[in-house]
Each structure stands twice: as structure tokens, then as C-alpha cells.
Amino acid sequence: MAGPPVIIWEHEVERLLRYKELIPRLEEALGKFSRRDSAELIQPARTTVALQKHSGFMGLMPTYMENDGVLCAKIVCFYKRRDGSTLPSTQATVVLLDPECGNVMAVMDGEVITGMRTAAVSAISAKLLMRSEAEVLAILGTGRQALSHYNIFTDMFSFKEVRVWSRSREGVERFGRSVSGPVTACVSVEEAVRGADVIVTVTTSTEPVLFGQWVKPGAHVAAVGACRPDWRELDDVLMKEAVVYVDSREGAMTESGDVILSGVQVFAELGDVINGTKPAHREKTTVFKSLGMGVQDAVSANLVFDKWKTKASQP
Ligand SMILES: NC(=O)C1=CN([C@@H]2O[C@H](COP(=O)(O)OP(=O)(O)OC[C@H]3O[C@@H](n4cnc5c(N)ncnc54)[C@H](O)[C@@H]3O)[C@@H](O)[C@H]2O)C=CC1
Numbered sequence: 175m176a177g178p179p180v181i182i183w184e185h186e187v188e189r190l191l192r193y194k195e196l197i198p199r200l201e202e203a204l205g206k207f208s209r210r211d212s213a214e215l216i217q218p219a220r221t222t223v224a225l226q227k228h229s230g231f232m233g234l235m236p237t238y239m240e241n242d243g244v245l246c247a248k249i250v251c252f253y254k255r256r257d258g259s260t261l262p263s264t265q266a267t268v269v270l271l272d273p274e275c276g277n278v279m280a281v282m283d284g285e286v287i288t289g290m291r292t293a294a295v296s297a298i299s300a301k302l303l304m305r306s307e308a309e310v311l312a313i314l315g316t317g318r319q320a321l322s323h324y325n326i327f328t329d330m331f332s333f334k335e336v337r338v339w340s341r342s343r344e345g346v347e348r349f350g351r352s353v354s355g356p357v358t359a360c361v362s363v364e365e366a367v368r369g370a371d372v373i374v375t376v377t378t379s380t381e382p383v384l385f386g387q388w389v390k391p392g393a394h395v396a397a398v399g400a401c402r403p404d405w406r407e408l409d410d411v412l413m414k415e416a417v418v419y420v421d422s423r424e425g426a427m428t429e430s431g432d433v434i435l436s437g438v439q440v441f442a443e444l445g446d447v448i449n450g451t452k453p454a455h456r457e458k459t460t461v462f463k464s465l466g467m468g469v470q471d472a473v474s475a476n477l478v479f480d481k482w483k484t485k486a487s488q489p
């Protein structure tokens with residue numbers, strides 16, 4: 175008879191999850207996903223339920239990795255918040271189950287996992303697709319994802335300058351105080367992105383904020399927001415000029431307004447590049463359109479649970 179599930183909450187997840195261990199596991203998982211071998215990995219596209227009264231959605235993200243013995247589901251709610259709202263735009267919980275019996279082994283906070291795995295996958299996209307001489311990083315948005323992206327991008331790469339833009343001056347100032355390194359506060363998107371080598375868009379905007387006319391040819395864009403089929407962060411000019419990579423083709427064709435409404439062809443998944451079946455066009459302008467995948471949560475949660483068990487078994 176299985177015991178009750180363990181509950182692993184935010185601070186503990188934060189203590190246990192480390193990018194150094196997470197990134198190679200995510201790279202392996204993205205590669206597995208793109209091989210579409212159902213004996214290895216089953217991860218359907220996210221199911222969403224509209225929370226119309228609250229301008230939000232609940233997303234259900236299940237994953238089964240047979241060879242790894244991982245069965246996982248994330249429940250995530252995300253909202254289009256009104257200006258001035260202090261409520262979070264994303265809330266998530268991850269559940270790990272025993273695939274043999276179906277009992278819940280662990281319930282854990284999904285906020286830290288969502289923040290870290292999303293930023294880690296964007297950093298993997300930059301590792302694969304940005305130019306080797308990249309010097310300037312621009313981050314659009316100053317919320318939770320902006321912070322996790324700042325942390326991993328400045329840790330993994332040596333940018334000479336990190337520019338940050340938010341709609342409000344206070345937003346940028348607060349962000350500048352919350353990070354450990356220097357940032358250049360920008361008053362417009364154009365000022366932030368002109369000449370930038372890597373651009374991260376992490377806003378909750380539903381209209382384009384980044385326009386192709388400002389983007390330097392050869393830049394790499396990691397586009398993280400706009401996760402509904404009628405929401406945009408990037409304009410058509412940028413989408414049409416760029417070689418477009420995604421985390422999951424099914425996800426992009428179902429959920430990405432930037433992909434669906436611009437009518438562009440997706441060139442490859444990141445997993446295809448990792449597997450060597452599609453090239454990384456570092457010399458061209460590239461967009462990585464991120465929607466988020468259940469397998470990214472499954473790999474992260476499994477890592478947290480393994481480390482939690484090791485810690486719990488120590489005297
Ligand atoms: N691709 C993925 O795997 C994931 C994507 N997301 C998405 O990433 C985005 C950012 O998420 P969080 O940082 O958690 O949100 P947040 O609420 O913490 O921050 C949102 C930021 O967007 C800015 N913003 C809001 N409306 C804007 C507008 N109209 N124009 C420009 N900026 C605007 C806010 O000022 C704030 O700086 C969201 O769209 C969220 O849905 C979140 C988790 C995973």
C-alpha cells in the first residue's frame with residue numbers, strides 16, 4: 175500500500191532545482207520529444223479550459239516517459255491581468271505519479287519549475303541559435319519570467335550589456351534592484367532592441383511589442399509570451415524575416431498567435447537541432463517561439479523528487 179504523497183513547496187523546489195543539472199536533462203528530453211517515439215515519450219498538446227469570467231485559462235499538461243518511469247501532470251492557470259492588478263499572471267502545481275500503480279507520489283509547487291524550465295529552454299535556444307560573438311541582450315518585460323531569464327542568460331553567457339524595457343519606469347527600476355548584475359534601463363522597446371544580438375520577449379501583451387524593423391539581421395529572439403492563438407508579441411515583418419524554431423510543432427500550430435496569424439512555416443523544433451536532423455541557422459535572424467511543454471515540467475519535477483528522496487534518506 176502506497177503512503178501519502180509528499181508535498182514539496184516553493185522554497186524547497188528552489189533549493190533543490192539547479193540549472194547545471196536541469197539543462198542537460200531538458201536537452202535530452204527535447205531530443206526525445208522530437209523523435210516522436212511513443213515507447214519513449216507521450217506528451218499530448220496542452221488541453222485548455224477558458225476561465226472567461228476571470229480572463230484566464232487552465233492548462234492541463236500530462237507526460238509519460240516509459241523508459242524513465244516518469245508519469246507527471248502540471249495544472250497551470252494563466253490570466254490576462256488588467257493594468258494595475260497585483261494578482262500573479264501564472265500559477266502552477268505539478269503532480270508526479272507512480273506509473274505502475276497510478277498513486278500520487280509527490281505534489282509540488284509549479285511556480286519555480288515553470289520559471290526555471292522556461293528560462294532554461296530559452297537559454298538552450300540561444301546556445302544553439304545565437305551568433306558566437308553576441309554581446310548585447312535585451313529583455314522586454316520585467317516580471318517573473320524576465321527574472322529567471324536574466325539569471326540564466328547572464329550565468330551561461332558573457333554579454334557586455336543587458337538592456338531591459340518595461341512599460342513603466344518603476345517596473346524597470348524594481349527589476350534593476352532585484353538582480354545581482356548591471357542592467358541598462360530603456361524607455362522604449364526600440365531603444366532596448368536596436369543593435370541587440372539576443373532579444374527575450376517575456377510580456378503578457380496580446381498585441382505585438384517587438385517589430386521586425388528594429389531587429390538587427392542575424393539576431394536571435396526567444397519569444398516566451400503570447401500563448402493563445404489570437405495573442406501576439408511579434409509582428410508579421412519579424413516572423414516572415416526569421417527562421418522560426420519552436421519547442422513543439424503541435425503546440426505552436428494550436429496555440430501561437432505569432433505563428434498561426436503570420437502564416438509562417440515552422441522550420442524546426444529545438445529537438446530536431448539537438449538530434450542533428452535540422453540545422454541551426456546562427457547566421458540568420460532566428461525566432462524561437464516557446465509555448466512550454468509538459469515534458470519540461472516532468473523532467474524538472476523528477477529531478478526535484480530524486481533530490482528530495484536522496485536528502486530524505488540521509489540520516
Ligand atoms: N512559454 C512558456 O513556457 C511560458 C510562457 N509564459 C508566458 O510568459 C509571459 C510572462 O510571464 P510572467 O513573467 O510570469 O508574467 P508577469 O505577470 O510576472 O510579467 C509580465 C510582464 O509583462 C508586462 N506587460 C503586461 N502587459 C503588457 C503589454 N501590453 N505590453 C508590454 N508589456 C506588458 C508587465 O508589465 C510585466 O513586466 C506570459 O505571457 C506568460 O503566459 C509563462 C510561463 C511559461
Ligand SMILES: O=C(O)C1=NCCCC1
Nearest residue numbers: 250252288401465466467
Ligand atoms: O508552459 C507553461 O507552463 C505555460 N505556458 C504558457 C502560458 C503559461 C504557462
